[in-house]
Amino acid sequence: MPDGTEIRLGEYASTLLRREQLTPRDVDRLRALQARGCLSLDQVPAGWRLKTDSTVGILVLDHIRLIIEPKFAIPGEQLMSWLAYALGAPAPLRATARRWATGPEGYADLVAQALLQQCEQLVREGLRRDYVPHQSVGPVLRGRLDIAAQASRRYGQLDQLHVRTFDRETNIWDNRILGTALRAALTLTTGPDVARDLHSIAGAFPQAPTTDAALRALDRTQYTRLNARYRAAHTWARLLLRGGGVTDLLTDHDTSADGLLLAMPALWEAVVRRLTTEATAPHGGHAVHSSGSSGITVRGDLGSTSTFRPDVLLSLPGRDPTSRTFLPVDAKYKRYDHHSVAAADVHQLLTYSAGYTPSGDPLAVIVHPRPGEHAHRILQIGGPRGSLGNIHVLGIDTHALPQQATAWIRSALPWPGR
Template identity: 50%
Template sequence: MTERREVRLREYGSAQVPESLLTPSDLLRLRALQAQGRMTVDESRAGWRLKADATVGILNLDRVRLVIEPKLAFTGESLIRWLCYALAVPVPHDATARDWTVSPTGFADIVATALAHECQILLRDGLRRDYVRNHQLAPVLRGRFDAVTQATRRYGLLDQLHHDTFDRSPSIWENEICGHALDVARVTVADPALAQRLSTLATGFPATGRVSGAIDALSRATYNRLNLRYRPAHTWAGLILRAGGVADLLTDIGSGAESLLLHLPSVWEMAVARLIADSAPPGSRTATATTAAKITVSGDLSPRTFRPDIVVTFASPSTPRRFPVDAKYKRYEDKSISAADTHQLLTYISGYSPDESRAAAIVHPRTHGHARRLLRVRGGDRQLGTIHVLGIDVDQDPTESAAWLATELWANIDTAPCG
């Protein structure tokens, strides 16, 4: 494992790095992340000043191991729980507890530990085998004779025969993904004991070909009753192999997979979308930011559109009633809602909510219990809108949080259809 100087900073925090520690290739990678809005790189008298935006994880440069820690409510244990929930993979509970205690080694070790646990279960239950095609040249025909290759390469000689055999083998894409991920993870983690465990597990999985082949297989993966048990392991393998977490931050710039970065606002948006879907009243429908109807701005130099993270449509035989929800990865448990976010929610209310129930919601992470407060916005002599501010305690189980939303949010707003 390459020795690097460790530099730690918190999400939205900054750190000074001496000029001698950053190589030209390091600066190219950092500038690429800056172009994506993940961090900023500024030259200073002392060298380089690195400032992280809404990104956490590990970035291994040539001479520096950059560790970016979460600033807001998440601890290591709660982060892995909510990441499971957001990705719709099995959530840890008392009956199937994972050994996911987090040490100061960082987020990369958390995901690697999760991968190791799932791969250990696969080895315990036995790896899946399937028929694999192998091309052979042998004096005895076995399988399917390859006449074209025989004629073009052996020129009529029959002492050696080209043929294809089909044998049951563990060298299939499901196992290859796990094998490559274990190989990559063992050089990513900082904990020597975890690295040794990953190396041991890797000997039980095939890992032929290139890592890019495993990534391509992962992007085309489909699951059925025969391989469904591989899905949790492949979820963690994808985070490691793509080296960019949920937002795939580094995939498009060809960085090595020794780094693992996670865009926590994206995780929180995914988790809130599932919370709303799980807690919404029966018969309602939820649409996310990619599927909800757009609010359009025209007449300017260039048209633009925007929409909230989630829009809930309540069941209605005539006119639908919609309720916009926005996920905010911000510290709102001890701070007032910003003017910009208030204006944003009022726009959503105007675009989606009916006149009879002008309301929307903000959902943010917090600790020490759930909390709800109500903002009433008035202009002149009329009510412009009501904003429900809901703080979700990330130390609690997501399913319990969904149950709390069902009683604290939907029970306190009008979900009846219009008309």
């Protein structure tokens, strides 16, 4: 555990660490995160220069507790609301009222509370039970006689019977995942009340042999009517079990570091995907895959075939009720409320519009976070032969709740053919 030294940084900030503040194991952990683009670590004469990127959260090292706060787009008091919206999971109570800076845990404490509340609800409703196989030896036949074990171990004696039984127990993977996540949450929170509640509820859940075993079980979990009520708890458990690098929706692969890190660009992509899908659904719109026959493919170059894939490809109704058209949408976690759109992004969106929208009206959309208020501007790209297309740049107010942006997105989106 760290010795109590806490270091706070914002996104894209840097700090100088003394040589003795990082152990060799810490350096290996940070190098692994550097390889995934989460931060950078450079050795300097005075020690180490640590620079953050767009990954926020908490990282528990051997001697320090590193807290990276969201400074750019989504304020700390709203981060849990946007995270819960992206995951489609219920947020913990008081999430919108809790500020990031009220404690050293940052949003890790709120994620732990979200898991805690879901687990408490499961305990109140009764944990799911299923048949678990057991092998035992006893004087009475109960279940099925294990003939092979009886013959090879007892040599025909019947004073003790090798039997196989199936008993309904809570010691199943749905519950083991949560028991493991609850114990992982205890290492991240320093609040005594939350720690006490986590310790109390953890006793009701069995634990997996290892964190990796719980993660493998979580990855292969299929939800049916029997375990559908576990989905929200498993969502928060996944964040906690991934530790120093959240996987699945929000980042790449887990590392050995204790912590809870969140990749903000991936979070923003998930938010935009849900916002645009929900905004167009009342008018018959829906998201489609931008791969296979619907993909933009580059062939004939050196190396393998490459593709262009927008973050969201919307299928929208046209003027004729029987016709539909595509609208590509790209999520950009950039300061496009302060800076002009980069030339590379303009080129990228023009490629999308040429590949997916009608030649007479090429359209594409950029959605970026904009603290303070919504904003809408249109980039008009032209050449010697006329218009090349329009790019609508939508800024979403991240100070508001994400649900409040849906109606504005619906009115601001360009509807092809209208």
